[in-house]
Amino acid sequence: MKKYISSAFFALLVIIVVSATVSAQNKEAYTYKPQSVELYNTILHMDSVYFNAYNTCDMDKQAAIYADSIEFYHDKGGLMTSKQALLDAIKKNICGKVTRVLVKGSVEVYPIAGFGAVEIGLHQFINHAESETPSKPDKFIVIWRLKNDKWQITRVVSLH
Template sequence: MKPFAVITLILLISGFSDVTAQPVTEAPLKETITQLDRTYFEAYNSCNIEKQAEMYAEDIEFYHDKGGLTTSKQDLLDSLKKNICGKVTRELVEGSIEVYPISEYGAVEIGFHKFHNNEEPDAISEPGKFIIIWKKTEATWNITRVISLH
């Protein structure tokens, strides 16, 4: 039997043939992360760079499928100010947020959102997937990693 066939057989026997992640059922954590998402994107949509800066960790890693990797908080904020402010708004796809706890760190948020070009109000916006890693400190939650896929 070929190695791939053996692995497939093992997965079928062990019940892992249809494994999918399940969203966390811890309502308080999901409510917290959903509120943080709302707060951040209200700042994003209103060009409140100070609030966005407050919510990003100093060691931010922002992965964008089209723009690449940004690891400088200041470069990210400068890019948002230059390319997003007044030009783009974000809309969450309702009901799409999933939240998973990360023990002794924080949480992972996964969801879908749309971005609207304010200069082309009739343009159709397709949902894109996003992943945000939130770190919980004693005083606050911060965004440490973002993966933005369009």
């Protein structure tokens, strides 16, 4: 029952975030201003720490940042809920082959009271086998949890 409520909460959160983004895009001049500059800077720092580990294949650091209860939603690959399977897939398919680059200025961060934060942004992936053809920017949503003074990724939505 707890997992069902967690999944339902997450689905509702994604719908709200996507709706807010679409609504904001329909306005002539939308400028994002973080509710908390401190939280924004913290999440940008954690994004940098995680993706530095991702880009350099530091599997131990990635494992430490992913929560054991990770849910990774990929629009093409589906849902992955096994932390070890996710790490294995990254090691097999990403390490030494792909580099992630954050689109500067694209990140928005919103607090989730009593839990952590949601990060929404754009990033690109450089496939080293096809480096002449850069990828288009893709949207991502990351749910960060702060527990015992430690930030962890609990949910990811990766859209291409």
